Amino acid sequence: MWPRVLERSLTWVTAFASETLVGFVNVAWDGGAHAFLLDTTVHPDWGRRGIGTELVRRAAQAAHEHGGLEWLHVDYEPHLIGFYEDCGFKPTSAGLLRLN
Template sequence: MLRQAAWGGSADGTWWGPVLERSLTWITAHDGDVLVGFVNVAWDGGVHAFLLDTTVHPQWQRRGIGVQLVQRAAEAARAHGGLEWLHVDFEPHLTDFYAACGFIPTPAGLLRLA
């Protein structure tokens, strides 16, 4: 349900395994048995962690769930030890959301590979 609402495509769940096995951790939000939010924390093996796929199902948005997911992801990254930075890339319309989560803007570069 969340996967289809957020990104479209198949709901069979086969994509989760390869994503999660490369993660430092992931945080989920549920309403009962229903998955309504997700954020993945990837890690470079050094001092940098990365937020990926911060998602809240459209029916549960604007309730603070996304901010809580990001805050818990940051707490988990801190608890891992040795990490110094938590990075996130986002589209301009999400600037206020990530500012509310405590992120500050930084210059970055992007190279299209395909």
């Protein structure tokens, strides 16, 4: 699964403790002006240390440096509003259609 996901990514950012993966975020891209932050994940044992914030910051910086992008989108559950607002995202209205 991951090779298929990552080959369609603009970039991804990882966090390691020694050789252990403790955090990940993927930046997907539509090939135009929009990039999408996906799968922001930090292992629960490593939470509340700023790792997620740093992953998002580096992902946003990489998207910015790519050039030509106008927007970085992220969908999140209500309990993550504060986290993403602290990362600089503004809440927006959006729609979601379940396909299966």
